[in-house]
Amino acid sequence: MATTSDKHALPSTQRAWIMERRGAPDKALQLREDWPVPKPMAGEVLVRVEAAALNPVGYKFMGLLPNFIARRPLPAEYDFAGTIADANGSKYKEGDSVFGFVEVLQSIKTRQGALCQYVRVATTHIAPRPAHVPPTGAAGISLAGETAYQVLLRSGGLAWRADGSLEPDQSIFVNGGSSSVGAFAIQIAKAKGAAHVVASGSEKNAEMIRGLGADEFIDYRKKPVHEQLAEHPPSRKFQIIVDAVGQTDPALYTHSKAYLAPGGVYVTTGYHPRGMNMQEITLTVKHAAATIWPRLLGGTPRKHMVMALKNREEDLMDMGEMLAASTLKPVVDSVFAFEDVLKAYEKIMSNRAKGKVVVRVDPGAE
Numbered sequence: 001m002a003t004t005s006d007k008h009a010l011p012s013t014q015r016a017w018i019m020e021r022r023g024a025p026d027k028a029l030q031l032r033e034d035w036p037v038p039k040p041m042a043g044e045v046l047v048r049v050e051a052a053a054l055n056p057v058g059y060k061f062m063g064l065l066p067n068f069i070a071r072r073p074l075p076a077e078y079d080f081a082g083t084i085a086d087a088n089g090s091k092y093k094e095g096d097s098v099f100g101f102v103e104v105l106q107s108i109k110t111r112q113g114a115l116c117q118y119v120r121v122a123t124t125h126i127a128p129r130p131a132h133v134p135p136t137g138a139a140g141i142s143l144a145g146e147t148a149y150q151v152l153l154r155s156g157g158l159a160w161r162a163d164g165s166l167e168p169d170q171s172i173f174v175n176g177g178s179s180s181v182g183a184f185a186i187q188i189a190k191a192k193g194a195a196h197v198v199a200s201g202s203e204k205n206a207e208m209i210r211g212l213g214a215d216e217f218i219d220y221r222k223k224p225v226h227e228q229l230a231e232h233p234p235s236r237k238f239q240i241i242v243d244a245v246g247q248t249d250p251a252l253y254t255h256s257k258a259y260l261a262p263g264g265v266y267v268t269t270g271y272h273p274r275g276m277n278m279q280e281i282t283l284t285v286k287h288a289a290a291t292i293w294p295r296l297l298g299g300t301p302r303k304h305m306v307m308a309l310k311n312r313e314e315d316l317m318d319m320g321e322m323l324a325a326s327t328l329k330p331v332v333d334s335v336f337a338f339e340d341v342l343k344a345y346e347k348i349m350s351n352r353a354k355g356k357v358v359v360r361v362d363p364g365a366e
């Protein structure tokens with residue numbers, strides 16, 4: 001455990017991957033050695049980052065956000081695990097192991113990011129890291145994990161008992177069980193007592209998806225998922241459909257009457273067009289239109305929701321407790337060296353990663 005004198009030994013500059021301009025990671029990013037080490041403000045701590053994890057929103061904003069919003073240069077990415085370098089009078093102590101994230105809009109406001117040796121962050125956005133979970137595992141939990149958590153617990157689709165446990169017979173469909181959000185959604189659903197979880201993926205990932213706790217697997221490459229679900233509907237219709245891949249095609253939603261319960265909800269993590277071609281743009285517009293078309297005029301008779309993560313400290317803490325109890329486990333696709341960040345981006349941008357793409361910021365991090 002570090003001593004308080006470490007606080008005074010903090011360097012004034014650090015190594016950091018900085019977004020210098022808008023564009024793809026190889027154009028936008030520069031590894032700088034002279035980025036200032038920030039000082040925590042009221043309600044914040046300074047974290048010495050051991051590992052960081054990438055999220056699709058990282059490269060999406062890198063390529064999309066105009067400079068007058070992003071105000072580059074700006075450190076990249078959001079998710080991290082590390083140790084407290086300056087507890088700043090908080091409930092944490094220097095040397096404590098934590099995981100957490102800088103919320104996307106907060107990153108712009110506070111000028112902080114995770115691909116740095118040091119990050120200042122609100123104490124509401126970190127949780128203690130259990131000793132048996134290595135930093136490279138914990139780094140990827142927060143953003144995708146809390147999104148999955150909130151889809152399941154805060155979208156209103158599932159029925160809960162007063163003691164916080166799920167009503168019996170609740171069933172869930174996860175579209176994209178090998179994605180980061182999907183992999184966490186399967187585990188959290190089972191940890192909270194879901195009776196039946198069905199998940200889609202490609203055959204090569206079937207074993208992984210079943211290993212996460214899915215009771216049934218659907219190969220999305222064999223036939224459209226909505227057709228497979230309509231042909232073999234669940235014995236009790238789903239209470240939640242989680243679209244964890246952000247598909248533009250609205251079919252899974254527009255056909256959902258056949259397999260989503262009347263009080264259930266279809267929750268997507270957003271629309272993620274595969275390229276800016278006419279087909280993807282048309283599907284995205286159709287999807288958005290399908291969500292607002294009135295039921296009286298033939299619209300889909302099921303609730304639709306786009307989930308935008310809004311951090312709650314108690315949700316992050318609950319996930320920390322699930323990690324401690326091993327009812328939630330990290331799902332790591334690959335770990336890259338700090339110098340190889342561009343290769344890490346190639347991996348996540350392939351859209352084929354099975355769980356988190358992680359970057360070892362401290363070369364000695366487990």
Ligand SMILES: NC(=O)c1ccc[n+]([C@@H]2O[C@H](COP(=O)([O-])OP(=O)(O)OC[C@H]3O[C@@H](n4cnc5c(N)ncnc54)[C@H](OP(=O)(O)O)[C@@H]3O)[C@@H](O)[C@H]2O)c1
Pocket residue numbers: 055056057143144147175176177178179180181182200201202205220244245246247269270271272307308309348351352353354355356
């Ligand atoms: N709204 C929010 O707050 C929020 C938060 C987090 C993430 N998101 C969004 O959620 C989406 C998922 O993020 P992520 O980090 O979980 O992505 P990810 O881990 O990079 O997803 C990659 C995985 O998706 C699978 N996949 C791709 N297309 C699929 C399909 N049609 N059906 C089933 N599986 C498919 C791939 O498996 P195969 O190789 O088998 O295709 C791969 O394993 C992104 O659009 C992201 O921006 C939103």
